[in-house]
Amino acid sequence: MSxxxxxxxxxxxxxxxxxxxxxxxxxDILNLKGTKFGCGIAMCxxxxxxxxxxxxxxxxxxxxxxxxxxxxxxxxxxxDGSHPLQQVWLELDVPQCGYCQAGQLMTASALxxxxxxxxxxxxxxxxxxxxCRCATYLRIHEGVRAAASxxxxxxxxxxxxxxDGLAGARAEEER
Amino acid sequence: MSPRGGMDRRQxxxxxxxxxxxxxxxxxxxxxxxxxDVEAMPPKLDLDAFIHIAPDGTVTIVAQNPxxxxxxxxxxxxxxxxxxxxxxxxxxxxxxxxxxxxxxxQIAGGSTATPTQWLPMRRVGAAGxxxxxxxxxxxxxxxxxxxxxxxxxxxxxxxxRTLSYGTLAAKAATLPAPDPESVPLKKRSEFRxxxxxxxxxxxxxxxxxxxxxxxxxxxxxxxxxxFQKCPVYGGKVKTANLDAVKKEPxxxxxxxxxxxxxxxxxxxxxxxxxxxxxxxHSARNKLxxxxxxxxxxxxxxxxxxxxAAELYGKPPVxxxxxxxxxxxxxxxxxxxxxxxxxxxxLSHVPLEPQNCTAHYHDxxxxxxxxxxxxxxxxxxxxxxxxxxxEDITLHxxxxxxxxxxxxxxxxxxxxxxxxxxxxxxxxxxWSREDDMHHDFYRPAGxxxxxxxxxxxxxxxxxxxxxxxxxxxxxxxPSAGVASDEFPAGYVRDFTLGTxxxxxxxxxxxxxxxxxxxxxxxxxxxxxxxxxAAGRDPLHFRLDLLAARSGETRLDADRMTGVLxxxxxxSDWGRGSLPSGTGKGIACHFSHxxxxxxxxxARVSKAGKVAVEKVWMVGDIGRQIVNPLNxxxxxxxxxxxxISQALGLEITIVDGHALQSNFDAYPxxxxxDRPEVDVHFLVTDNPPTGLGEPxxxxxxxxxCNAIFAVTGKRVRSLxxxxxxxxxx
Ligand code: FES
Ligand code: FES
Numbered sequence: 001m002s003x004x005x006x007x008x009x010x011x012x013x014x015x016x017x018x019x020x021x022x023x024x025x026x027x028d029i030l031n032l033k034g035t036k037f038g039c040g041i042a043m044c045x046x047x048x049x050x051x052x053x054x055x056x057x058x059x060x061x062x063x064x065x066x067x068x069x070x071x072x073x074x075x076x077x078x079x080d081g082s083h084p085l086q087q088v089w090l091e092l093d094v095p096q097c098g099y100c101q102a103g104q105l106m107t108a109s110a111l112x113x114x115x116x117x118x119x120x121x122x123x124x125x126x127x128x129x130x131x132c133r134c135a136t137y138l139r140i141h142e143g144v145r146a147a148a149s150x151x152x153x154x155x156x157x158x159x160x161x162x163x164d165g166l167a168g169a170r171a172e173e174e175r
Numbered sequence: 176m177s178p179r180g181g182m183d184r185r186q187x188x189x190x191x192x193x194x195x196x197x198x199x200x201x202x203x204x205x206x207x208x209x210x211x212d213v214e215a216m217p218p219k220l221d222l223d224a225f226i227h228i229a230p231d232g233t234v235t236i237v238a239q240n241p242x243x244x245x246x247x248x249x250x251x252x253x254x255x256x257x258x259x260x261x262x263x264x265x266x267x268x269x270x271x272x273x274x275x276x277x278x279x280x281q282i283a284g285g286s287t288a289t290p291t292q293w294l295p296m297r298r299v300g301a302a303g304x305x306x307x308x309x310x311x312x313x314x315x316x317x318x319x320x321x322x323x324x325x326x327x328x329x330x331x332x333x334x335x336r337t338l339s340y341g342t343l344a345a346k347a348a349t350l351p352a353p354d355p356e357s358v359p360l361k362k363r364s365e366f367r368x369x370x371x372x373x374x375x376x377x378x379x380x381x382x383x384x385x386x387x388x389x390x391x392x393x394x395x396x397x398x399x400x401x402f403q404k405c406p407v408y409g410g411k412v413k414t415a416n417l418d419a420v421k422k423e424p425x426x427x428x429x430x431x432x433x434x435x436x437x438x439x440x441x442x443x444x445x446x447x448x449x450x451x452x453x454x455x456h457s458a459r460n461k462l463x464x465x466x467x468x469x470x471x472x473x474x475x476x477x478x479x480x481x482x483a484a485e486l487y488g489k490p491p492v493x494x495x496x497x498x499x500x501x502x503x504x505x506x507x508x509x510x511x512x513x514x515x516x517x518x519x520x521l522s523h524v525p526l527e528p529q530n531c532t533a534h535y536h537d538x539x540x541x542x543x544x545x546x547x548x549x550x551x552x553x554x555x556x557x558x559x560x561x562x563x564x565e566d567i568t569l570h571x572x573x574x575x576x577x578x579x580x581x582x583x584x585x586x587x588x589x590x591x592x593x594x595x596x597x598x599x600x601x602x603x604x605w606s607r608e609d610d611m612h613h614d615f616y617r618p619a620g621x622x623x624x625x626x627x628x629x630x631x632x633x634x635x636x637x638x639x640x641x642x643x644x645x646x647x648x649x650x651x652p653s654a655g656v657a658s659d660e661f662p663a664g665y666v667r668d669f670t671l672g673t674x675x676x677x678x679x680x681x682x683x684x685x686x687x688x689x690x691x692x693x694x695x696x697x698x699x700x701x702x703x704x705x706x707a708a709g710r711d712p713l714h715f716r717l718d719l720l721a722a723r724s725g726e727t728r729l730d731a732d733r734m735t736g737v738l739x740x741x742x743x744x745s746d747w748g749r750g751s752l753p754s755g756t757g758k759g760i761a762c763h764f765s766h767x768x769x770x771x772x773x774x775x776a777r778v779s780k781a782g783k784v785a786v787e788k789v790w791m792v793g794d795i796g797r798q799i800v801n802p803l804n805x806x807x808x809x810x811x812x813x814x815x816x817i818s819q820a821l822g823l824e825i826t827i828v829d830g831h832a833l834q835s836n837f838d839a840y841p842x843x844x845x846x847d848r849p850e851v852d853v854h855f856l857v858t859d860n861p862p863t864g865l866g867e868p869x870x871x872x873x874x875x876x877x878c879n880a881i882f883a884v885t886g887k888r889v890r891s892l893x894x895x896x897x898x899x900x901x902x
Contacts, residue, residue: 017424017454024453028399033391034384036575038526039607043837046526074384086382093374093803096811097244098381099526099575105382124846131837133526133576134244135814136807137848 003063007032008076018064023047025063026073034074034102038131045130048103049073055110055126074102077109084147084154085109092143096134104130108144116151118144225255225299232327232341234261239271239278240288241547242377243525243577245866246804247288249376251296253800257368258300258361259307261340262326268376273549273569281571283547284582284684286766286864289800293862298355305358307340310347314338326367363798372803377573387573389545392532394600398427399452400593401459402603404444404613407468407830408679409436411443415464420447423461425454428597432589438681440559440588442613448597452604471679471830476619479827480517482676483621483642487515491640491672493648496658498725501625504636504668508627510707511636516624516696518892520825521617522610522832523685524840527575529586529605533594540567540594544587545574552584556591567591578815579684583615608835615683616825616832618644618654622696627668632708634701634719637666644682645675653688654678657728660693661764662701664727665719680827686815687867690765691874695820695892698761698875703888712760712879713742729764736856737771737792738762744854745773745790755779756787759879761872768868769794772813774849774876778884782899784821786849789813789873793855796862805865810851812869818843820874822895841895 002015007030014029021040026032026049038046040059047059050072077083085105088094095101104127111118111126118126123144132140227235236255242248252268271278280291304324311329312319315336323330327340363370380387405411412431420429428448434441445464449455505511532543540562546552549569557564574581590603605613620643627636644651656671663669685691705715716738720731738760742748747760755777762771773790791813799805822841826833834840878889885901 016451017457019457020451020453024451028451028453031393032384033386033388033393036388036526037390037528037604039837041607041836041838044526074382077383081379081383089382090374090378093372093378093807095244095375095378095381096246096807097242097526097574097576098375098377099244099388101381102384127845128847129844131526131842131844133524133578133842135811135818135843135848137814137845138810138851139807140845141848 001064003066005063005066005071006068007071008073014063016063019062021059022049022061022063022066022071023058026058032073032075036099036102038100043131044100045103045107046100048106048130050106050110053110053113055107074106077105083109084150085112085143088143088147088150092139092146094136094139094143096136100130100132104132104140108140108147111144112148112151117148226259226303228340228344230341230344232265232339233267234259234265234327234340235267235269237271238268239281241281241283241549241571241574242270243283243547243574243581245283245808246375246801247283249373249804250800251288251292252376253368253373254293254296255300257366258297259303260324260326260367263368263373265327270571270573272571273553275550281549283574283577284579286768286867288864290767290861290863297360298358301358301360302353302355305353306347306350307343309350309353310343311338313350314343314346369800370798370802373801374803388527388575389532389543389572390527390530390575390604392543392572392602394532394534397532397600397602398448398450398597399455400446400448400590400601400603401452401455401606402432402444402446402589402593402609403459403462403464404442404609405466405468406612407466407472408438408681409442409469409471411467411469412445413465413467415445415462417445420458420462423454423458425450426458429458430596432592435559439583439585440555441592442585446593446596448593448601452602456606468830469679474679474827474830476519476827479619479676480621483517486642486674487623487640492674494670494672495656496663496669496671498666498670499668501636501638501668501670505625505627505638508636509630510628510704511625512700512703512707513625514700514703514888514890516622516699516890518620518692518695520619520680520827521685521819521823522614522825522834522840523578523580524611524837524842525574525576525578525580528607528610529580530603531587531590532600532602533590534600535591535594535598538566540591542567542569542587542591543572544569545572545581546584546587547574547577547579547581548584552587555584556588559588560591560595578686579688580614582684585613607837611825611835611840612832614825614832615652615681617685617688617691618651618678618682620654620692624696624700626700626704628704628708632710632715633722634662634666634704634715636668637662637670639671641671641673643673643675644678646677647675650675651678652682653684654682655689656693659727661697661727661729662719664725664729665722667724679830686812687765687870690763690867690871691816691819694761694763694871695874695878698763698872699878699889702759702761702875702879702882706882711748713738713747716760716762730769733769733794733858733860734762734764734771736858737769737794740854740856741771741773741790741792744792744852747773755884757880757883759876759881759883761875761879763868763871765871766867767795767863768865770868770872772872772876774873774880776877776880776884778881778899778901780901782885782901784881784894784899785847786817786877788850788852789817789876790852791854791869791873793865793869794858794860795855795865795868796860797857798862799855799857800862805855806853808865809853809869812866813851813873814843814848816870816873817849817877820877820892820894822893824893824896
């Protein structure tokens with residue numbers, strides 16, 4: 001079947017079975033490899049994209065269910081990697097293997113779009129559907145907070161928010 | 176100086192002009208190791224083509240090791256760049272392919288990259304710097320000794336002249352290679368990149384979703400494959416409804432692979448190849464296979480536990496160590512404790528499922544593989560397909576997590592076989608279910624322990640019967656224990672014996688293999704003995720470390736150092752905690768690293784555990800190469816350990832794994848993360864690796880914290896299965 005999809009602001013068509021999950025349409029038909037496969041059952045969040053701005057697990061979203069909704073993938077989060085979350089992710093060196101990070105960024109960006117000032121508990125609730133097997137959760141959490149304050153500062157015309165210092169690990173001379 | 180001995184090496188350099196202008200530095204390196212951890216390595220290997228300096232001054236450095244998230248694609252080039260004396264901003268990093276002629280030991284495993292590459296990589300860079308100075312000296316007609324380098328420039332202070340490396344590259348290519356043995360290396364105080372926080376070289380590509388990983392590889396005309404194996408390890412295909420599967424949409428091929436009966440290389444199964452992965456995966460739902468399951472179908476986790484309980488009543492079959500007279504020491508001990516400990520099989524579950532892209536044509540095979548051991552992968556593919564290794568090219572991709580799973584290359588061999596069968600490029604991708612059902616699991620294990628403490632509160636007797644897996648005296652992979660595992664060598668009357676059960680379930684190394692289980696058992700039991708003697712668990716350990724009585728690998732001074740430091744950072748023994756909150760302490764030596772950790776945990780009256788904070792102090796020698804990466808890795812190690820201890824278990828039933836996806840394998844999630852305070856003691860020892868030794872102590876430290884709150888001992892994992900309610 002032929003489906004017309006709106007992906008990262010462009011209209012594209014895909015001739016695929018109706019039950020094919022959006023994940024595989026993105027990856028293997030449209031060659032957008034940023035969205036990742038981790039479990040296929042909505043348990044890991046690696047495949048997270050935005051549908052009309054809502055964080056959605058593309059591995060369990062049949063292409064036929066997408067309709068005219070706007071799909072945003074990591075490739076479309078910003079034109080040039082300039083989204084505050086992407087910038088903070090670099091400053092804090094969040095990734096280890098990096099495989100989960102596109103999903104983390106898509107979940108976090110959907111959260112901040114709908115709730116620009118999340119509490120720690122709200123960040124916890126939003127981000128707990130995204131597994132990081134390397135366990136970069138501490139930097140992910142700090143990154144979401146830092147991006148939120150930077151976005152708030154930008155919107156009120158203040159200076160850019162700085163991420164907090166890293167939590168320790170300063171090698172120290174003993175002798 | 177390390178108690179384990181150092182290395183001897185000979186390193187030779189070769190240089191030449193690069194295609195397109197500039198300079199290539201090639202290094203030939205011979206090693207012989209006196210270190211028993213790495214003595215299995217071949218005595219002589221070559222390194223090549225690490226540095227390219229373009230006329231515009233851009234420096235390209237090849238990262239030779241597989242990147243699994245440990246950060247080595249950043250760390251190794253940092254070592255070269257610092258000694259070369261270039262600005263990190265001018266450096267581009269390129270992943271090396273498998274090339275045993277020019278690179279040495281392209282392995283991600285055993286926390287070995289830093290200890291084995293620390294000097295060779297620096298020498299490559301230092302030789303490059305010496306060459307730049309020689310080129311400038313020849314250009315100006317001045318002695319080399321009058322020259323200095325700085326950030327990609329050579330200065331002649333006396334005449335005020337300066338030339339850039341880019342300008343000198345062509346000249347340098349015509350000069351003889353410096354002897355890497357004698358090129359001067361920087362002093363610690365001269366490092367400009369080593370020891371500074373440097374973010375991962377792929378970070379930008381990661382946060383913008385660029386294709387980097389094995390699963391992202393695409394070849395022209397590529398098809399997609401799935402491979403259905405027998406759920407029972409070592410099973411064979413009797414019949415399969417191939418004709419029906421071939422009629423499914425998009426399916427191009429469906430065929431039986433009988434394999435070689437070895438789970439390490441090629442298990443029997445059915446390959447389905449289609450136009451897209453989803454179509455191959457969907458067609459597989461129609462696949463019906465009759466399996467000959469073989470003898471492993473009779474094995475189960477429950478059966479192993481029952482057998483271990485029986486065997487505890489008999490003496491161990493193998494005695495690995497016997498010091499003094501344990502019977503007498505136990506009989507005369509003031510306090511005596513007996514306990515049985517056990518832990519389950521575990522699956523690695525790196526987040527990127529196993530995959531490999533392969534293209535076989537004209538008798539040659541090209542592979543794009545996320546493997547931790549590319550050299551071994553190529554040799555297994557060659558052996559299984561009956562090919563010559565030189566006819567196989569292997570490209571290293573970034574890897575979405577390893578944890579030891581990708582030390583094995585079964586997916587690589589499967590992809591190679593399928594590729595030859597169909598003759599066009601193919602990507603084999605496993606589902607998560609395939610991954611969890613066909614792992615090389617962290618082996619389960621069973622321990623009976625008896626210990627005795629004298630009237631002064633000192634540990635004087637220790638007996639351990641370890642029921643593990645293997646044949647005769649030979650342990651199954653990663654199911655062993657060393658005869659000098661702590662506290663061996665620190666208890667005068669000590670025995671360690673094993674009885675090995677036959678196992679058809681594949682096992683393998685998982686982050687800190689052996690140690691991830693043994694630290695739980697031994698450091699928990701030491702805690703039991705401390706409490707039995709009425710002693711503080713920290714002081715009990717410090718006394719034990721002061722009582723060396725026999726052969727051991729463990730350097731008591733280094734362990735004492737990290738224990739004291741972690742006690743200070745965590746306010747051990749000071750202040751008071753709210754009811755329901757407690758601290759536990761543990762330490763462990765593995766992979767050349769010394770780590771002591773304290774965990775603070777809360778346990779509700781109903782028995783629900785929340786981990787609040789971890790303090791970690793490690794001693795991995797005199798240099799942390801990249802502190803930004805080191806902290807991330809160490810925090811991950813602690814949380815990984817807590818995750819497996821709290822909730823993870825693979826249950827073997829009728830010869831196969833019961834769990835198949837993350838719904839039944841609850842990895843720790845964002846909201847449950849503890850704070851992790853990481854600190855490194857810098858000691859005058861060679862720099863060693865970090866990926867593994869951070870993990871083992873956190874598990875017993877957590878269990879000991881739970882005891883501090885509840886008075887209940889965690890003697891089996893995972894913790895989630897225990898009743899920890901208290902009042
Ligand atoms: S792949 Fe979609 S949630 Fe895991
Ligand atoms: S960085 Fe590896 S899974 Fe998150």
